[in-house]
Amino acid sequence: MSDRPTILITGAAQRIGLHCARRFVADGYRVLITCRQPRPEWQQQPLEGIEVLVADFATIEGIERLIDTLVERDIRLRALIHNASVWLNDEGEADALQAMFMVHMQAPYLMNLASDRLFDPQVTGDIIHISDHVAQRGSARHIAYSASKAGLEAISLGFAARLAPRIKVNSIAPALIMFNDGDSEEYRERALAKSALGFEPGPEVVYQSIRYLMDNPYVTGTCLDLNGGRNLK
Numbered sequence: 001m002s003d004r005p006t007i008l009i010t011g012a013a014q015r016i017g018l019h020c021a022r023r024f025v026a027d028g029y030r031v032l033i034t035c036r037q038p039r040p041e042w043q044q045q046p047l048e049g050i051e052v053l054v055a056d057f058a059t060i061e062g063i064e065r066l067i068d069t070l071v072e073r074d075i076r077l078r079a080l081i082h083n084a085s086v087w088l089n090d091e092g093e094a095d096a097l098q099a100m101f102m103v104h105m106q107a108p109y110l111m112n113l114a115s116d117r118l119f120d121p122q123v124t125g126d127i128i129h130i131s132d133h134v135a136q137r138g139s140a141r142h143i144a145y146s147a148s149k150a151g152l153e154a155i156s157l158g159f160a161a162r163l164a165p166r167i168k169v170n171s172i173a174p175a176l177i178m179f180n181d182g183d184s185e186e187y188r189e190r191a192l193a194k195s196a197l198g199f200e201p202g203p204e205v206v207y208q209s210i211r212y213l214m215d216n217p218y219v220t221g222t223c224l225d226l227n228g229g230r231n232l233k
């Protein structure tokens with residue numbers, strides 16, 4: 001049984017989640033991540049200090065299977081980071097809203113409802129939801145995505161009221177953090193021009209925000225803007 005505080009980050013096999021997982025390991029935490037498919041490269045280059053749990057939030061059964069695994073193994077969390085996400089625009093499949101509802105709302109909702117079985121009752125815990133700047137403003141190109149993230153923020157507020165003072169519950173609302181490999185130069189320039197600071201910060205700013213929320217004992221029920229001054233333009 002590890003005596004290091006345990007962090008669970010959902011959907012952390014890549015990008016922001018994996019960066020934060022590695023930073024938590026470096027800072028001395030026991031780290032669990034979820035993914036739908038372990039990466040082949042992990043055969044040759046295992047994720048040092050990170051335990052991988054396979055979980056797909058597309059179905060309630062998949063979410064409940066993860067919860068059951070955590071409970072059966074008596075894993076007691078210091079923090080739960082709801083990072084998993086699928087970023088779909090409105091031009092695709094008819095079930096896009098349903099798919100994002102499952103990942104952005106159903107999974108955090110059911111996992112948070114199980115928090116009495118997932119968190120160490122002796123330690124003040126944290127639940128942090130990774131939302132998006134567009135949740136409170138809408139997005140003409142990602143209507144369903146932004147709506148599902150707005151629902152996530154409402155879930156965060158409800159659990160903040162319900163779980164205090166044992167567990168602090170907050171959201172982080174990033175704007176551009178890191179581009180995807182296929183993003184064109186034109187797209188990148190357009191995205192960078194949307195914020196006052198105008199640069200791609202990279203995932204460390206999300207880790208800094210998570211640690212601020214975890215390390216500050218007097219913050220719950222908030223949503224931390226992380227948008228480079230996008231609201232100023």
Ligand SMILES: NC(=O)C1=CN([C@@H]2O[C@H](COP(=O)(O)OP(=O)(O)OC[C@H]3O[C@@H](n4cnc5c(N)ncnc54)[C@H](OP(=O)(O)O)[C@@H]3O)[C@@H](O)[C@H]2O)C=CC1
Binds near residue numbers: 017087
């Ligand atoms: N990147 C950015 O600039 C911004 C990101 N955000 C938010 O920050 C968070 C991290 O972003 P980023 O790293 O780009 O995220 P990704 O787009 O890389 O997705 C994160 C992970 O979500 C997991 N996921 C997707 N669908 C499911 C599912 N059905 N069940 C379980 N897991 C699933 C995937 O895991 P796997 O593939 O292993 O199954 C994926 O690796 C997200 O919540 C995102 O919305 C907000 C604003 C800007």
Ligand SMILES: Nc1nc2c(c(=O)[nH]1)N=C([C@H](O)[C@@H](O)CO)CN2
Binds near residue numbers: 084085174175177178
């Ligand atoms: N799950 C994801 N959500 C978001 C992503 C992403 O790559 N995966 N990317 C963005 C964009 O960076 C946007 O903020 C600016 O182009 C938003 N959400």
